[in-house]
Amino acid sequence: MKRLSLAALIWLLLAGAGVAALFTVAREQSTETFNTDARILHRVLSQRMEQQEAVLNAVDALREGMDAAALGRSLDTLLRPYPQVVAVERCAAGGCRVLGTPAESPPELKASLSPEPAVRWLEGGGPLYALSRGDVRVWVDARRLTGALDSGAAPLTYTLFQPASDVVIVNHEIEDGNRAASTIWQVEKVLGTALQPFPILISRPVPWDAWPWLGGVLWSLLTAGLTALVWRLLDTRRTAQRALMDERARAGGVVQAVSEAIVALDDAHRVTLANPAARAALAHPLPHGTDLRAVTAFQATLSQAPFDAASFWDSPGPVALPEGLTLLRNGEAVQVEGSLTPLRGTGGELRGRVLTLREMGPLQRRMLEHLEDGERRVREHEDMLAHVSRLSTLGEMGAGLAHELNQPLTAIVSYGQAAARLLDDSEPDLARVRHAVGASVTQAVRAAQIIVRLRQWVRRSPSRARPTDLVQAVQNVLALCRADLNRLGVRVVTDYADAPLVQADPVQLEQIVLNLLRNALDAVQDTPDPVIELSIVLEKGGWSLSVSDNGPGIAAEVALRLFTPFTTSKSGGLGLGLSLSQTLAQGMGGDLSGANAHAGGALFTLRLPRLALEAASD
Structure with missing residues (x-):
């Protein structure tokens, strides 16, 4: 039941x-x-x-x-x-x-x-x-x-x-x-x-x-039939597995009684069976599914040729351990002998392997004490380097997060200060105060969404694409950067196509445009008569947004690694913006490219897929 x-x-x-x-x-x-x-x-x-x-x-x-x-x-x-x-x-x-x-x-x-x-x-x-x-x-x-x-x-x-x-x-x-x-x-x-x-x-x-009522009924009937069929097959499989487990239990009883160490492996070197002698010899519980290569360390003595572990574990035929080989166990080297034998199916296909080990006694253990101590120091040094690498990566990710959150947080501070100044007036303009507070809330939500998008970038999660107005996204970013554009005296030239609807994630799209516009602002801040041009044109299969400037252009040593993380020519820059932007663009089915323009300056082009229904109406 x-x-x-x-x-x-x-x-x-x-x-x-x-x-x-x-x-x-x-x-x-x-x-x-x-x-x-x-x-x-x-x-x-x-x-x-x-x-x-x-x-x-x-x-x-x-x-x-x-x-x-x-x-x-x-x-x-x-x-x-x-x-x-x-x-x-x-x-x-x-x-x-x-x-x-x-x-x-x-x-x-x-x-x-x-x-x-x-x-x-x-x-x-x-x-x-x-x-x-x-x-x-x-x-x-x-x-x-x-x-x-x-x-x-x-x-x-x-x-x-x-x-x-x-x-x-x-x-x-x-x-x-x-x-x-x-x-x-x-x-x-x-x-x-x-x-x-x-x-x-x-x-x-x-x-x-x-509404698809008939489709729903047909799907319900189809899933009912498939569920019954799969359940029947699973029940048959459970019966067969039970019989197989009984046979394994009988074979396992024989293996448990053997004094030699015996470990049965599948074709990926994972443990399927290990007797008590094997657990004692390897000083490991050897649970089912353990990769034996990860818990077994063989070491050749100084008088032997180096032990080729990959050739030993992947040998197509029976292979014996070299004479005098030692097993590293609990900080000491134990001399062992044994062999690795393939197990093949009725058609000759590889089904697994069996490792047998026998200890040669404690007589030669002291011979490898110095070598073991050196190996221990190497492992400790490797662990220390791995720890330092993880701390460095964590610091870079934190700096990258600060880089992405800087713009919305700056906008929140600016809008908050503006609202405070308006409220200090004798007759405050409440409509402008509401606008400033609403804009602060919008930028706070944007900051939260940036954190979510950065986490999704790390996890390589898919974007949530939906019909998005590309012009509206560009105008939102221009409004966000309006204060810096006015402060630097940058002239913005726009050329928008009619109704450019794309299949994209709105937040990720604005983040890409913001990164491109910020890079253009940094490029033209020391240029006389700075100009930034934004154009949207229809290309085959989608819309193309171009952002160009009349700055010094992309340096030759940076151009080859333009979208590689931590590549930058800015003083104090992290080099995460373009890498993140390209990842977001590709996640939405598009692409981001950059090069030097023929007339000078840098030119970045964002290509996104056109809305499917709009393209079909043409």
Whole structure:
């Protein structure tokens, strides 16, 4: 009954883990699909807002030198690709007149003859609003913004709001049958135009039938069958092992009764059987699995040729110990004789070995006392060197940790001092105080994450990659280093590609960029007119971030070992930053390289894999 209960528990664990993994993958895929569709919708709506502003500017430019009829005909042709622009008016102090053929009759709205472009709203809100500039007014129907996007396989619902208010411009809902939704994904964004920065809430329901219920059932059945099969095989194996152990016990009884030292080994020289005489001869308990080579030390006398331990232990045939060979045991040398015999299977394959030993007596033990004393001093010296090496390594790791934590701790002190100065004011700016305190907390969290990442680097653990905005990561690091950039008068030149999403760990990515930017700052601090350039370009298979400076470049003696730990040309530098950065980049599936630029200075290039879903959409 206990065995059946254990099998059932194992099956439940396997089935539960598999079903959880299926649902997790389905959730991640649904989330990624929604995020991609939401970005596309946001981009399309932003582009159409720009189209509306372009129409406003075009009408404002066309009205000069054209009569109303000609302007109306031009507008009918101009507005054909823009269904959301439903009417155009030309206003005067006494009222407004419709130009061309409107898609909808515009409502009454007091004219505004301001030369600056503006958005005009009807009282009470609604989907209609006007873009005005001078005496020209363009009416937009927000219900017509999406058009053909509503026919997609999984359309989106969105709500458009007036800026800085809860007034709804349009609530665009999509009918999706009668399927009940178990989850709703949603995201808030702002349309990317200066004139029409409308907040938008995008959402999508996830119905119950979108989850892998059938896959979960099939996995549960499959794991149940596999568990039953494996359990049956294990039970059969236990029976066979029990019979084998009985046979071993009988053979072991014979070996235990022998007065000679006998040790049976497997093919890796691990102890499988040792009799009492062997434990006494080697002065070791010889537990099962002990590597006999590690606990047995043979030593040749001065009159013999050096003993080749590797050749002896790995001999393909029977081999006898050289005459006069001694065994080092408990600080004394014991003369022994014996042999090592291979054990082979029915097919001739090596299955193990048997070592037999016999002591030759204490007569020759005193002959090796001086040699034994020298060996002891050598071992003590080796132990002392190993201890010093461990202390040195510990010191280097501590210094490396201090190097990585220096920047976030400096930022915490700076933000804390700034907050203290603000609080000392007679009327403290609480918003800036909150910002400084929040930034201190962020840098404290970053310091903690650096410790975790440094430990993961030592353990070579995999990074937790997820979709990450490469531009945002660079901007975060620039904000962190802004004080030093201003202090040194460094001019930063940026050239970013559009929406560079990469598959990376955000904290590790910012740590790599921070190391590269800090190295560039150190390189240009004595350079007239210092410049640091950051560019992001799309390459085959991923995004590439380049960080270059106009400093003295990489020294020739450092270039060959650039990413080797503890290699540096800085005074007082540890040489851990680039080594750690390359390790982090490779852990995220990318790479970090560095060389001297053709125009002078150093150029470092970080390459990271492109987000899989974004690449597939191309």
